[in-house]
Amino acid sequence: MSDSPTKPTAKPIAPAEPDEPSPWDSAEDPSRLPFGKFGKLTPIVCGMVFGLLLRLAFSGAPSSRWSAMVGAFIWLVPLATGAITVYLAERQQRRSWSYYAWAPALATALVVIGSLLILIEGLICAVVIVPLFTFMGMAGGLCMGLVCRLTRWPRHAAYGFAVLPLAAALVLPQGAPAQMGQVERSLWINAPASVVWEGITNIRNIQPHEVNTAWTYRIGVPPPVEAVTVQEGSQRVRKSRWAKGVHFDEIIQEWEPGRHLRWTYRFGPDSIPAGALDDHVAIGGAYFDLNDTAYTLTPEAGGTRLHLRISYRLSTDFNTYANWWAQALLDNFAQTVLQLYKTRLEGSA
Structure with missing residues (x-):
């Protein structure tokens, strides 16, 4: 037997945890996404509800900064709706690039239809705005999909998209040419x-x-x-x-x-x-x-x-x-x- 002291066994160094969980880790735990266990349409429905809430926020008088005709609403609300839809979908599981386009397009179209059903929008405006809304929704979805694939901060990006229309309405100058x-x-x-x-x-x-x-x-x-x-x-x-x-x-x-x-x-x-x-x-x-x-x-x-x-x-x-x-x-x-x-x-x- 050797009298030399036993060297302590080195403990393995645990890998550093990322600043934020990968957004698609929740695929095995649907409870992380509210109502996520109820199906794949949940992100689209949640995106639609988010867009409708913003539509209600932009219900001001004509020419006011909270009118539904200001640039902050027309350009940025569908962009944010598309981004939120993809963020919530990515929290369930990894989605395809085609999903980043069609799911936000559907969510923003449903925002317009919902506005008709709750009588805060007329048919003329709905028909006119649907093409622009769906295009901007697709742009927002593709941007968020890119963020989810290339960065580890999709949650921060989602927060940014969510508040962008409201912040823009406060700072952008009023008066259209x-x-x-x-x-x-x-x-x-x-x-x-x-x-x-x-x-x-x-x-x-x-x-x-x-x-x-x-x-x-x-x-x-x-x-x-x-x-x-x-x-x-x-x-x-x-x-x-x-x-x-x-x-x-x-x-x-x-x-x-x-x-x-x-x-x-x-x-x-x-x-x-x-x-x-x-x-x-x-x-x-x-x-x-x-x-x-x-x-x-x-x-x-x-x-x-x-x-x-x-x-x-x-x-x-x-x-x-x-x-x-x-x-x-x-x-x-x-x-x-x-x-x-x-x-x-x-x-x-």
Whole structure:
């Protein structure tokens, strides 16, 4: 036996624990994610609820920093919704790159649908905003997926995404730039200019089937009912009436019988009843207005070419996107109105 003392056995050094658990470690413990045990749709539902809560936060008056039309909401809320959806999904298990795209797109689309169901959004705005929301939601999901794969701080990133819309609403300057635009369309009508002139200055009893080709009316824009020109003192006024009780005056600025007609718009406090149009797209509102409309009549091939021009104003934090929709909606409206005149006036001629 050796009298030399026994050397103490060295204890193995435990590996340093990461600052934060890997977000996909919870796959074996679904209880770490609230309601995680109930299925794979949980992150999408939670993302939708998160987005709806932010939509409620951005329910301020038009032109306020908490309006649903400010850039902080339009750009950053779907971005945050997509990021939160992917973060919660990654806490269950590792997801694919395709998941980072489609799951946030679905969650943000459900935010819009939920806003419709709880009556804080109108159909027109919902249809217009869904493409942008889904795209930004996908961008947020892909960003969070990248964070989860390349870093060990997805939780901190998720917190950042969550508060980003609220922080941006507090610091971003208010006031959207105005952008002017116009739409022009023309159609040949087999009728003399005198008949066409009478038709555009006085048209009554417009039936729904006469304008049912316009998808602008199918998404909630009230269809026209009649427009009659009257004399008010020294001023000619075209009285326009639409469905849902919408009515307004078109003040004649240029009057050349059989050749040219142009008017501007005048809206009263009761011109657009509550619920007739989404507040965000109401004509004459903070975000959209019609400047003027003009008709030009030109004799052509034994009939008349009727040219229609509509000019408008946009004032949003996403004018480029909004202008694309304004062009599409007004172009569709112009085509429908011209076809209405053609059908009616050729029959009367």
